[in-house]
Amino acid sequence: MDNEIDLGQIDINSEPPIEEPARQYYFMAKCREWVREFERKNGRRPCFFTQTFGCQMNAKDSEKLAGILEAVGFLEADGEDADFVLYNTCTVRENANQRVYGRLGQLGVLKKKRPWMLIALCGCMMQEKEVIKKLKASYPFVDLIFGTHNIFQLAELLFRCLDQQKPVVEVWEETDKIVEKLPAQRKYSFKSGVNIMFGCNNFCSYCIVPYVRGRERSRSPQEIIREIKALAADGVVEVMLLGQNVNSYGKTLDKPVSFARLLEEVEQVEGIKRIRFMTSHPKDLSDELIEVMSRSVKVCPHLHLPLQSGSSRILKQMNRKYTKEQYLALAEKIKEAVPGISLTTDIIVGFPGETEEDFLETLDVVEKVSFDSAFTFIYSKRTGTPAAAMADQVPYDVVKERFDRLLKRVQEISAKALSRHLHTVQEVLAEEVNTHDGRLITGRLGNNTLVHFPGGPKLIGSVVSVSLDEFKGFYYMGNLKE
Ligand code: 5AD
Ligand code: SF4
Numbered sequence: 042m043d044n045e046i047d048l049g050q051i052d053i054n055s056e057p058p059i060e061e062p063a064r065q066y067y068f069m070a071k072c073r074e075w076v077r078e079f080e081r082k083n084g085r086r087p088c089f090f091t092q093t094f095g096c097q098m099n100a101k102d103s104e105k106l107a108g109i110l111e112a113v114g115f116l117e118a119d120g121e122d123a124d125f126v127l128y129n130t131c132t133v134r135e136n137a138n139q140r141v142y143g144r145l146g147q148l149g150v151l152k153k154k155r156p157w158m159l160i161a162l163c164g165c166m167m168q169e170k171e172v173i174k175k176l177k178a179s180y181p182f183v184d185l186i187f188g189t190h191n192i193f194q195l196a197e198l199l200f201r202c203l204d205q206q207k208p209v210v211e212v213w214e215e216t217d218k219i220v221e222k223l224p225a226q227r228k229y230s231f232k233s234g235v236n237i238m239f240g241c242n243n244f245c246s247y248c249i250v251p252y253v254r255g256r257e258r259s260r261s262p263q264e265i266i267r268e269i270k271a272l273a274a275d276g277v278v279e280v281m282l283l284g285q286n287v288n289s290y291g292k293t294l295d296k297p298v299s300f301a302r303l304l305e306e307v308e309q310v311e312g313i314k315r316i317r318f319m320t321s322h323p324k325d326l327s328d329e330l331i332e333v334m335s336r337s338v339k340v341c342p343h344l345h346l347p348l349q350s351g352s353s354r355i356l357k358q359m360n361r362k363y364t365k366e367q368y369l370a371l372a373e374k375i376k377e378a379v380p381g382i383s384l385t386t387d388i389i390v391g392f393p394g395e396t397e398e399d400f401l402e403t404l405d406v407v408e409k410v411s412f413d414s415a416f417t418f419i420y421s422k423r424t425g426t427p428a429a430a431m432a433d434q435v436p437y438d439v440v441k442e443r444f445d446r447l448l449k450r451v452q453e454i455s456a457k458a459l460s461r462h463l464h465t466v467q468e469v470l471a472e473e474v475n476t477h478d479g480r481l482i483t484g485r486l487g488n489n490t491l492v493h494f495p496g497g498p499k500l501i502g503s504v505v506s507v508s509l510d511e512f513k514g515f516y517y518m519g520n521l522k523e
Contacts (some may be wrong), residue, residue: 046112046224048073061193061220068196075203076114079124088116091197094141095131097319098254098283099164101234102192106163108224109195121151125159126198132249134421137388138166145180152182159202161185162190168253168273177210188212188333189254193220215255221264229472231502232315237303238266238284243322245349246360246431247392249423250285259284259291262298266306273312278502279470280307282318288325288410301329308339314504315470315487316340320347323371324362335378336510341487342379346372347387348415351406352399355392358431365402372410381461383413383488390447391420391440393431400443407450411458413488414515415451419444456510457489460512466522467492469507471500473492491516 051070058064063445079087086429089110093103107117115125126148131137141162152158160183166172167188176183185202187194191212202209219239227233241251269280278362282303284290291298307316316339322348334340350356353364356435363371372384388403407415419440422429467486475481475493482496493516496506507519 048112050241053511057197061218062222065109065193065196065220065223066349068200070107070301071200072196072203075200075294080114082273086114086116087124088118089125089127089128090118090121090125092144093129094123094137095129095133095165097234097281098155098236099129099131101236101283104227104234105223105225106192106195107226111226112224114295121148122155124157124162125161125162127163130162132166132169132172132253132423134418135300135423136421138172145183149180149182159184159199161187161202162470163187163189163195165189165250165253168214169249169424173210173212178468181208184208186210186212188216190216190218193223217258219257219258219260221260227277228452230276231470232279232472233282234281234283235265235268235272235273236284236365237282237287237300237318238290238317241285242289242406243286244360244427246358246427247389247420247423249426250509252425254285257286257289259294261294261302262291262306266310269307269310269313273310276502278313278504279315280313281319282307282316284318285320286322286325287318288321288327288330295306299327301327301333304330304333304337304340314339317343317489319343319345320482322347326371326375331375332376334375334382341381341489343385343488344375344379344382345385345387348403348406348410349387349389350392350395350399351403352395353402355395355399355402359389359428360393369406369409381488383490384410385414385416386410386412387416387418387487388447388451389418389420389440389451390444391435393420393422393428393435394433395435397443400447404450407447407454411454412451413458413490414455417444417448417451457515459515462486462509463512464509465518466506466508467493468504469519470504471502473501474498479489479506492519493517494519494521 046066047185049379051067053070057067059485088198091103091107093099148160162183167186185198185281187198198209198211240257242257244251274335287300288301349359349361351365469484469492471482473483480495481493482500485491492507506522508521509517511518
């Protein structure tokens, strides 16, 4: 298994291998030596703390980073007073960047009191040249910086940093590499994200992701299935297949495979009970996928289908490649094929040139589709994207007023839509002991809705039948059924 690499077998006095992942195993063994030395000197093992900003892809990356650190002997701390602090950053909206700078400022103060601390930054924000300039000028206490494309190099870069006793900055502009078989920590024992592809080729005009995550690259189906089988053997019952645009999975493989075929293969893996995936682009959502979803027992009846705007005019400016009518028709088709399916979405308010009429079109789609939930965002200007250079940036007060109106409507509609399963019995994956009331277990329906019900921790990780007795706005209270 990936988490059981025998570092003791590696000759760390030889030259480092060129090939991956052998090269990283070699540097993991080198870091392990450093960890042992630290332990001899300090009478304790060094500890690390990671903070993840942003999406599920970043959360998955952080599990890989933590997996590497644990494999070399670091212990995980639950706060920044650690020996090694690593922020995995996001840059999708400006406020994500601001949060990182804010936290970093505090970390600088902490480092004055704890000068041996190592501070590292990685992830999407590091792919921006302006950010690196600013970090070098204003945050010189950062020891290690790397980007999204060389995240697998953590052990090598950390070792370089420790060995040279000076800051290391290594950010690649792009890559066509996918390094397999590195360790990963898992936040939950019973569910796990699984990367199926990296990068994005869509270049929606507002979005910085294609610039910081690079071109689309799919993992081979064999590697994906190998990983999922290993997860199932380790007690995982739910997998979330991750990619910026899973519907174009497999197009760039030597032997192209569709996302729908991949789902069918995942469905065959014994022990896996639930399959989720994220994110789908409406323009690439195939009839084949709808068909697989309609007949599959394991693929959850939930589809996150970002709308972004309901105005065909704005959608064109956004380079989304579908119209309002096409989106509505697609939503209808899916609802018919998969009765009871939960549709959720992302919406941006205040894209350049958005008029009140355009905004009303967005509200109209929200009414017509009746989303179970919608993530709503205020447009954020990202340097280097085509939209940043567009005329007619909408004034903030206008955007804020629209945003509040949208949010209110989204919440009302979602409360009504989510209540449709009241007084039915549903299968629920028991996920954790309720954080407010230890007598309750919190779980999720296949469509992702939260349910709280009386039960003990032994249930965690199992799928149980629960009657949904009370609806509380966005979650249910229920009771176990025999
Ligand atoms: N401003 C606001 N929201 C954005 N998103 C992506 N780029 C921007 C931006 N510049 C939103 C989209 C996407 C989600 C992950 O983030 O709605 O689906
Ligand atoms: Fe960004 Fe569009 Fe790619 Fe999603 S599909 S990551 S919004 S460019």
